[in-house]
Amino acid sequence: MTAHAAETPWVGSKGDGGPALRVRGLRSGYGESDVLHGVSLSVEPRTIYAILGKNGMGKTTLLKTIMGFLLPRSGRVELLGYDVTRWPTYRLVRHGVSYVPQEKSIFQDLSVGDNLRLALPKSSDFHSRFEAVAARFPVLKERFQQRAGTLSGGEQKMLLIARALLARPRLLLVDEISEGLQPLMVWRLREILAEERGRTGLTIVLVEQNVDFALALADHYAVLKLGTIVEAGRVSDAGTREAVEQHLVI
């Protein structure tokens, strides 16, 4: 099923406190240029939602606006039914939202360990949590003492993901997570995210260029084009792939 979802979002079954993330009529942009022209979507708890689209269509801008890095021109952002529009980023993070940006925003001069410790305000439970994460990214345990800037590009990406997971978020926003990772790692990452969702009830919003990766992982998807959602639905519905690809080619 494909729905034209520019203003009428896909709405699933009613959760206890509303959807994990709900965006309504979001408009945003940089300086004089508008990038998002009224985006609406709704993500149910414990689901994975993939946002697809070509370059320059506003995918990263959407995540940045949700995260409070950009102020929306109009529209609403809700978490579990609570209005969090215009909340500062740190407040969102304290309420269980984690963000993995596309650029490798790690602290280059800190050790891998210190980069990870920064994810937790209290360090008392760091070690038990770290062991759980290290089991998934063994390379980070090997390089625990090493300066993070000396990690390779792909390893830095893993550090970012590990840091986000360490905070045990309720909602995880990830931007182009598969870029720069070896195929084996992309495969494992899919398992890690799926497992994490099953274990902690995490809700995930993915922005992806890698359609295979996104569709293998996600329950729902939306395609952004020129700042509006032009296609949305369940991944399990027939014809999803074709519907997505038709927007990515031209």
Next chain:
Amino acid sequence: MTPAPELTAAGHLPRTVRWRGLAFALSGCTAAYLAGPFVLGTFGQQILSQAFFYAIVVVTVDLLWGHTGILTFGQSAFFGIGAYAIAITRAYYSSGIPVTALALIGAMVVAALVGIAVGWLSFWDRASPIYVAVVTLALPVVFTQVILSGHAFTGSSSGLPFPVPDISIEQWYWISGGLLLLIGAAAYVFVKSDAGRLLVAIRENEERCRYLGLKTSRIKTGLMAVCGAVAALAGACYAMFANVAAPAYGDFVFGTQLVVWTALGGRGTLIGPILGTVFINYVSAVLGGNFPFVWLLLVGLIFIVVVVYLPAGLAPPVFSGALRLGRIVADALGVARVRAVASEAPESIGRDRFSVVVRPEPAGTPVLHGGSQVALELRGVSKHYGSLRALEDVTFRAHRGEVVGIVGPNGAGKTTLLRCISDGRERSAGEVIINGARIGRLPPQDGVAFGLGRKFQAPSVFEALTVGDCLRVARSYRATPSFWRRSRALELPEAAQRTIEATGLAALIDEPAGTLPHGMKQALELAMVLALEPAVLLLDEPTAGLTSTERAAIGAVLTGLAQSHGLCILVIEHDLDFVRNISSRLVVLHLGRIVADGPVSQIVGSEVVRQVYVGGGTVT
């Protein structure tokens, strides 16, 4: 390719309007300057003359700090050098005009040499920007100490009076103002020229500049020398105007004031710092006499307010405010002309300025037919970080016309390998030979001469420059930029041009590179490297963040280049399908060593690749 309209939507209107605004502002200033002597008394002219001399030094601070990003506290020292050179010459040797002229030239030469010394101390390849701030902070301190220890010869702390030429205050007003106009105009022409654009490129991303073959340390040192000489000229004239050379002309307080005035006026705008300096000096002289302490407090408050609320300085908001006012007035008077011109202009200007010209092939371009000449040879290349071995004895050859894919797990040493090829200082051991020439320990800016071009893993462009200007900077290694002209056409080799067309960048040529989405920045950087016309191309995940259509287009450009120009391409890429499409050969790195090397068809399916790289059955 359809470009994203949200990016093209930002009109060119502000640019033309801004030009008109600047023209108005400039003619207003000139009119005010010419009217000065008729309106102002001797006191006013004297204060303004002083301010004009200061403003000349502020122009050099703005060139160094505002445009190039070199924070300097030491321009006062050059000013002092000029002042004392004239004072000592006229006080002890001769006060004739020829000797004074010689002293003036001598002062500028000495200042330029000191500038070169400062550059040599501060701009070595891996120096952080802090070095130049520290060195230029020390310079005025050293200067003051030298003057103070000169006792009677330099006049020590009380300054050195000397016989001055007989020039009236009004004449000084014309001299100082004329000099400021001349130097301000020269600086303006320079920063708007093709060469001036390099300064912004250096400020934005010096590493990228080096990898584009630009010797940034030399450029910065040269700029430091010229700015030092200009400051010395201003200092020398100022000493004759003030009848005395005092240690305060070259001290640290004055050096810091220059930076403050530049920041207040609006750094990087030239006109802002000039007007800011003139305004602050004039008002503080007028008010400072009547309310000395209150005025200092007021200046301090203004500075804090500007730093907090107007980080770009006073010039931009004042100009746009004036412009808006002008437009309102024009509307009220029913002048439709302004609007008509503004709406017609952008089209023609936009097209005229950024017409992309495909560079004709040079006559002697060698076209290769399945040649087997070795383009790149690595012998025992190793890289150790302490006990960590990132690369261990990597040896292989790549031929002209060959596209070699480099694959391997994250952390295998792929990026390190490209860095060790392009930057001789990075290698712990081993040799790199390009087209028969050993490149030894040469830094990247020299590697470009051998035909090396490298694209970084994270997109690395000049965020404050437009797409077109980024490409022009990339071309400046091939075509020496002019110091006074701004070229209208953008001349690109065919490959770079095809890359910007295939990815839709051509339509975004007037957009600042910083506003581009991630994938577009990747494409832009690739086009910039291709604009160098390299013989050996090193690409680190060139298409990450691009759609499959765009990938295919870039892949076609690359394979085409390899075939038609005999280009040797090394490409790191995780997308095995992409690698398979463009490359003939795969090198597999694991833990810093080559574990497999051969034709793509053999390697992709091999057991070793499956084990170290692909894992459970994703690629067959």
